[in-house]
Amino acid sequence: MAERLAGLGHAVTVGTRDPQATLARTGADAMGNAPFAAWSAANAGIDVARFADAAAGAELIVNATNGGASLDVMAQAGAENLDGKAILDIANPLDFSNGMPPTLFVKDTDSLGEQIQRAFPAARVVKSLNTLNADLMANPGQLSEASTVFVSGNDADAKHTVTVLLKGFGHQDVIDLGDITTARGTEMLLPVWLRLWGALGTPVFNFKIVR
């Protein structure tokens, strides 16, 4: 996501708890990716900073954290650095504590998107992109045809900002589901997404809403 945004000409800063510790890691991450320092060296134009420093200078914030950590990370970013800003929330409330496939730690009558909006009422949370693989979020053109992404949020301007960003990534069909409570719908897509990953043997797929 950071690489794609930078490639489109945006000034990007990756937030982390402790930049020195993040850059000092030498092993592959849990997904088998090369150490962050290798990616950072190859993307020298993308800054790395503490969450609060990254958020302070940002026009738009992307919450690309593990869902279980999102509220803590946003608190570290600091409410004063979030107020008034659009937050593109791409996280999912996955609970891995009971094994695979994960369940959801919030659902149906509430959502992670709403939890973030309630915790930071002056921020303008837009839930989107949580319904597809990270690489496809930023580079949807690799699919055989155009597919669909969704936006949920209370602030029309923030949804417009995010929609322009999504179209810049190559998403041609963006459906506005309504206010942030509609994030319940897209977060509850994860269980079928996980089963489709298993059935198809690849995470390179997406939902298209055929009318």
Place this chain on the structure above:
Amino acid sequence: MAERLAGLGHAVTVGTRDPQATLARTGADAMGNAPFAAWSAANAGIDVARFADAAAGAELIVNATNGGASLDVMAQAGAENLDGKAILDIANPLDFSNGMPPTLFVKDTDSLGEQIQRAFPAARVVKSLNTLNADLMANPGQLSEASTVFVSGNDADAKHTVTVLLKGFGHQDVIDLGDITTARGTEMLLPVWLRLWGALGTPVFNFKIVR
């Protein structure tokens, strides 16, 4: 569904609690449809019988009931009339008790499909078609392009039987998600389906899995 099956040459019996009472109703139903007797008169080749009588003679049973009534209706059909048979379960566990949009009375760690399978262990439950509008289930050709439906179940033969039926309806892309626990995924699609209905202003849409 009954009309479409009959049109494809199947012998169809509609099960109900009390056929006389069902046929005696003169008002529109909760969805504004004409009384059942009018539909029945126009479809004279489709029998109407008590649940147990309908199930006794059936090779395949379609559970097209309100999700909240499904277990009770299947009990009225009688375990002895379900044993060994494929049950195409198209119901959803919608809970309307807290207003609109409905929530789900079972989800994430269990599903209605699994509840039915556990209650009738000798039946062969296949969850399918619960992810789209009833008219589109039976007549998907009205959409602008082919879309996707899913099957979940423990019995490969029953899933094959259902898949053949689905293809007969016109569903070209049928994805086998795995065993009946994968019904958790498709039942949890309902919350986003409900929000899409609101956002698009029509229930005439379906999910397509783009690879």
